[in-house]
Amino acid sequence: MIYTVPVRVFVAHPDPLIQAGLIALLCQAEAVILVAIGDAQVVITDYRNGILEAARVKAHSGKVLVVTAVEKEWLVRSALAQGVKGYLLQSCTVSELVAAVRNVSEGLVYLCPPVRGYAAGGGSVAQLTGRENDVLQLLATGRCNKEIARDLGIGVGTVKTHLKGVMNKLGATARTHAVVLATKRGIVQDVGADRKLTQR
Template sequence: MTKLPASRIQVLVAHPDPLLALGLAAALGQQSGIEVVSSGAAQVVLTDYAGGLALAGTVRAGARPGRAPARVLVLAAQDREQEVRTALERGVHGYLLAGSRVDEVVEGIRALAQGQRYLSLAAAQRMADSMTREHLTGRESDVLGLLVQGCCNKTIARQLEIAVGTVKAHVKGIMSKLQASSRTQVVSIAMARGLAARH
């Protein structure tokens, strides 16, 4: 029996879609330098967005003494700005779209195994674009969440226990930061960028 080279990267495919997980495991198992494992002793865990957020907080706590914790690579259905930002802030190490080519997934796995981060081109572009934009304040995010739900200024004021004039000021600030000319456009931009996903 041939002994596996020590340099092989151990990957755990933990995607909740059984058909996708099977396809990923089969494709990765054919790649040079990668070993697909079925236990928690992996260097890289490949999962979906929700699984990535859940795992990112627990892999470090469950790491064995003397062994680096597994690094989390997400295959996500969306690459909206807020999702990518949230994943990175929560400790996800890599972010790819579910339709990525096998060679891009392999490239991501190898980057994570070397201690680097990896973003798909689209996700990297979203993050680069977000760096040039003004960020919403916490209160503006609260107002935006209610705008997306279709609330009028009076309803927003009542729910957030602030004055209607304050709501108007926040809406004006949101429109300026999102470069929108109407409330409808604010909602459209917020949905496209994933800014309302938290609400």
């Protein structure tokens, strides 16, 4: 396909090597030009800065494309909720990068295949009901059944029913096993690990 109108892109990745690589690749891409941030249709950055930039670029109708090593479901969903429009892993191909830039510039959400299922309506969280997910999130913070029941305004028996559903859907054998599985899959927030991951 021949593109006649160039996409205006600003690259602001904090990793110097990734920044240089992105610029070099985009300079060779068809109908893509690098511009100042105020003129950009698409701003490419990392996860942490992507969250911050998503709010800022709305002022000039720009859209954020994140290129990162972070692929945990919790963090992908958080980025999308904050307004990030594109999400690529650093292992993406050149054609995928260009496709993401074009899609995002047109107002579409672009997710690379490894994280595509994490969008709303897909992924492992979607298998849980809203209440099951609520219970799981609280369970991951260390709350007991009584505390979960109090926080959600439901009975302890209802909490147990939801926990049973969570365990069945995750294939867990116990409460702690459910939290371990959910954390590994990125369904719940692993605060310590995610603090390190979001620096990338």
